[in-house]
Amino acid sequence: MSFNSIAEYEASRNALILADRALRADHKKGQLSELEALADKVVRDVRAAEAASIWSQDHEGIPHPFPGMEFLTGRSIIVQTKLFEILGKMPKGGLLHAHLDATVNVSFLLKTAMRYPAIHVRASTALNSTTIGSVLPQFLPLPQELRTSGEIALTDENYTPNTWVPLAKARETFDPKLGGPEGFDRWITASLTINPTEAYVTHNTVNKIWEKFVSTFVVNTPLVRYEPIHREYVREFILSSIADGISYVEPRINFLQKDIPFIAADAHTRIDHREVVKSFDEVVNNVKEELKEQGREDEFIGAKIIYSTIRSITPEGLEWYLQDCIALKKEFPHLIAGFDLVGPENVLKPLKYYIEPLLKFREMQKEAGVEIPFIFHAAETLGDGTEADMNLYDAILLGTKRIGHGFALVKHPKLIEICKERGIAIEVCPISNEILRLTSSMHMHPLPVLLNQGVTVALCSDDPSVFGSMGLTFDYFQVLAASEVTGLIQLGEMAKDSIKFSSMDPEEKERALAAWQKRWDIFLEYAATEGQKFLAQSQTTM
Amino acid sequence: MSFNSIAEYEASRNALILADRALRADHKKGQLSELEALADKVVRDVRAAEAASIWSQDHEGIPHPFPGMEFLTGRSIIVQTKLFEILGKMPKGGLLHAHLDATVNVSFLLKTAMRYPAIHVRASTALNSTTIGSVLPQFLPLPQELRTSGEIALTDENYTPNTWVPLAKARETFDPKLGGPEGFDRWITASLTINPTEAYVTHNTVNKIWEKFVSTFVVNTPLVRYEPIHREYVREFILSSIADGISYVEPRINFLQKDIPFIAADAHTRIDHREVVKSFDEVVNNVKEELKEQGREDEFIGAKIIYSTIRSITPEGLEWYLQDCIALKKEFPHLIAGFDLVGPENVLKPLKYYIEPLLKFREMQKEAGVEIPFIFHAAETLGDGTEADMNLYDAILLGTKRIGHGFALVKHPKLIEICKERGIAIEVCPISNEILRLTSSMHMHPLPVLLNQGVTVALCSDDPSVFGSMGLTFDYFQVLAASEVTGLIQLGEMAKDSIKFSSMDPEEKERALAAWQKRWDIFLEYAATEGQKFLAQSQTTM
Structure with missing residues (x-):
């Protein structure tokens, strides 16, 4: 190809980009309304502004963040962004x-389960600071006749492995040294979710992470x-x-x-x-x-x-x-x-x-x-x-x-x-x-x-x-x-x-x-307005 | 689509796979010679055998290896494979x-450079177990009149920062506590190569690793x-x-x-x-x-x-x-x-x-x-x-x-x-x-x-x-x-x-x-023969 001027080159370039993107849903859509074009632009500007601000700053425990980064690591940043709010x-x-x-x-599930006296929990060994990282909770709804009073906490060294304890009781009696009731919640949550260390370090292959999953x-x-x-x-x-x-x-x-x-x-x-x-x-x-x-x-x-x-x-x-x-x-x-x-x-x-x-x-x-x-x-x-x-x-x-x-x-x-x-x-x-x-x-x-x-x-x-x-x-x-x-x-x-x-x-x-x-349509209005407000504010604070 | 028999389904499936791969260079190639077909098959078998053997075993410092894994971690396994040899x-x-x-x-470069008395090296600070991990060597060929005798080693606490030392001398006098001449080689090599920790941990984004690169x-x-x-x-x-x-x-x-x-x-x-x-x-x-x-x-x-x-x-x-x-x-x-x-x-x-x-x-x-x-x-x-x-x-x-x-x-x-x-x-x-x-x-x-x-x-x-x-x-x-x-x-x-x-x-x-x-053609013969020998041996040892 040869071009007689920069303008001619630019025109060919634009045509090529259009042709390359012609199959995309947003391109097939055709002409945008004024509001659509505005909201789209404002949101792009918000994205760019935040890429250069919140995503370029250091965050504790997140050495080099970037938009689109590993979700489990970046989540705490994501929820602070305007883009996410919009x-x-x-x-x-x-x-x-x-x-x-x-x-x-998980917290809804746990709170709900707590209200049912049938739900019991057990562990394959007494929980302490060593075992808590690897022992999983096991739940079961028990019929009336099998329910227990759960006198001995899961964290008690005298806990008999695999003894059922009512869920609410197990939480209540969880050893304060392991965080008490909140420690119990963390133990359960860890068993029901994937954490960043698992995804990105210890289980960092498809088959490994599926085991945890x-x-x-x-x-x-x-x-x-x-x-x-x-x-x-x-x-x-x-x-x-x-x-x-x-x-x-x-x-x-x-x-x-x-x-x-x-x-x-x-x-x-x-x-x-x-x-x-x-x-x-x-x-x-x-x-x-x-x-x-x-x-x-x-x-x-x-x-x-x-x-x-x-x-x-x-x-x-x-x-x-x-x-x-x-x-x-x-x-x-x-x-x-x-x-x-x-x-x-x-x-x-x-x-x-x-x-x-x-x-x-x-x-x-x-x-x-x-x-x-x-x-x-x-x-x-x-x-x-x-x-x-x-x-x-x-x-x-x-x-x-x-x-x-x-x-x-x-x-x-x-x-x-x-x-x-x-x-x-x-x-x-x-x-x-x-x-x-x-x-x-x-x-x-x-x-x-x-x-x-x-x-x-x-x-x-x-x-x-x-x-x-x-x-x-x-x-x-x-x-x-x-x-x-x-x-x-x-x-x-x-x-x-x-x-x-x-x-x-x-x-x-x-x-x-x-x-x-x-x-x-209502959302586009909101996104445009809210985004513009944010951009105006960002400029003032810069 | 509806199929009247499994055979009919199989035929459609094969046709679909062929159509899907029709543009590949190996499919466009057309009919394979007997030798080509044999060598291709044998190499596939070697690959499969090694995926199930050497790639499925534990290796020191490589928690879960797999064929195609991160190169810097997997290299030591790769060089042991028959596939690599072939x-x-x-x-x-x-x-x-x-x-x-x-x-x-790097070792060729270093050995070659060692033969040239013009080549000098310096560091921005005396090297010790703390500084060696972050201070880079700086090389320069010096004209006759600027060459030094390099009396003081780079690892000497009295080393004046940024003083040139002849390369061979710098290696020779490298503190035995830092590994002596081999420690010197390691220091140079680390500065000229990317190691697994850099690629996969400390510099694990495109822009970060480019800094090291x-x-x-x-x-x-x-x-x-x-x-x-x-x-x-x-x-x-x-x-x-x-x-x-x-x-x-x-x-x-x-x-x-x-x-x-x-x-x-x-x-x-x-x-x-x-x-x-x-x-x-x-x-x-x-x-x-x-x-x-x-x-x-x-x-x-x-x-x-x-x-x-x-x-x-x-x-x-x-x-x-x-x-x-x-x-x-x-x-x-x-x-x-x-x-x-x-x-x-x-x-x-x-x-x-x-x-x-x-x-x-x-x-x-x-x-x-x-x-x-x-x-x-x-x-x-x-x-x-x-x-x-x-x-x-x-x-x-x-x-x-x-x-x-x-x-x-x-x-x-x-x-x-x-x-x-x-x-x-x-x-x-x-x-x-x-x-x-x-x-x-x-x-x-x-x-x-x-x-x-x-x-x-x-x-x-x-x-x-x-x-x-x-x-x-x-x-x-x-x-x-x-x-x-x-x-x-x-x-x-x-x-x-x-x-x-x-x-x-x-x-x-x-x-x-x-x-x-x-x-x-000679290679195909070799690959087929060598691969078959390997497969026969693997079967015996299993």
């Missing part, structure tokens, strides 16, 4: 990828799946989502009969999947009614469930779950949105292993007169040509409606093409990917590759209670902070897509989109 | 991206650029490259008149760029002649220089370098291969800053009757829409022949298209990218995205003396170890492309390709 008010659309058991913050579920399951707690948990999940600007949720519930059962209020009877879905339905309906009474019905359109089971079962075992899912779909057609197989892809079975029952599923549905799309996890991996990576081929061949994670999708040009043709959206979980060591910071995340190729993306939180990233604001923040290309408009398009590519029915979608648009 | 024998084609001053291992050049320049040492250095670079199976080199030489001059044997006179190129030419010709005498002329086709200067100069300043480059091209048309601007892209000036002189360059060349392509570094960055990322637009608009690094290229669909259309090869430097913190391990490296999209890639070593990765074997190893898709055939195609996309003239290329193919 994004907190953004209407986020739907949450399309979250594992129900890991959606509510899985252990958080082992600990919390008996609490979360105790029916009375579960109802409160689901309710809190929905209410906190709404508070974060999320107007629809589509959580995955892990159904694994024997290993992770739901237990009834009597702390003895197992309740079946039908009961779980029914109670979920009731909670959702209650929330809807309450919101309606408050004139806030547009803030929450509803919830559906992606029926999931774990990639460790046998193909024969899977058939039972497929049948179970169909039965639930028949009874709760408005609730069952899809079917998925979950668990650590690098170590459990690939989709290919289940190909017989999965191919049969369509036939089974036909017979039953229902339709249940697959919404598969696939390629939540760093592998290149490993079974986990290859799951993408099977997910797509089996007609997956969306792809959970699809972290390795960027490596597959043909599959990207197919995703675009068929409208397969990718459920991208930025913070989850980073903490589970697929990427070291947001800057290494392949999200921009997908966005620039025009692949539809919905940002999701995955397991926010384990990551300390409840809601979607943190994930939106990380994405916005780590890119100079992405701005508010792109975030808005992703939020809209999280509605369009959800499992809502057409009427629900229409209502959700209209409600979102209304809130979006 | 790749060491592979004919690698050309080395298209390396900074001359960082191509020869740049400091290694500050330390080694007065050694490397002392003319008599420089000749030996260039010779050793070429000889060690040949020993590693590299048959052509195209290093970048940084020309920056004032700040990093070349000094003549008298340790006083600055020598001009013409002299530098002339001496390079002589060394190359000497090596060629020697090889010819030994009947080994096919092992080394030649060398060219990419004239580089640093992105910190002014646009006006750049004009001088462009003229200088043209003058050199006129005198050494067979040696000057291209022009580049180097240095940390995230902090120095973008290409856009230099657009006026860069646009003028074509006209200047025409007038002079020469042709010098740009071969630009671009997007060696994690930025998304930052100036460093945007350098890609300018590099491509300015007609760059290849792209150095192009780490962020995967984000740019239009630019990928253009690279393919115009045959712009990407100089990918896997180990450099990892140590300089663009990627945490090879598994997060975007290389597979480029390969699967059919972008031409040449693997390069960048600054191997700083990384301890001399030659290209280590880079090939990391790429092969971290992927299940990539095998020997893909490596061979990249090696061939490093010849095809080099700056050799057509006759040289033809000769290089023919020579490469001959050696490749």
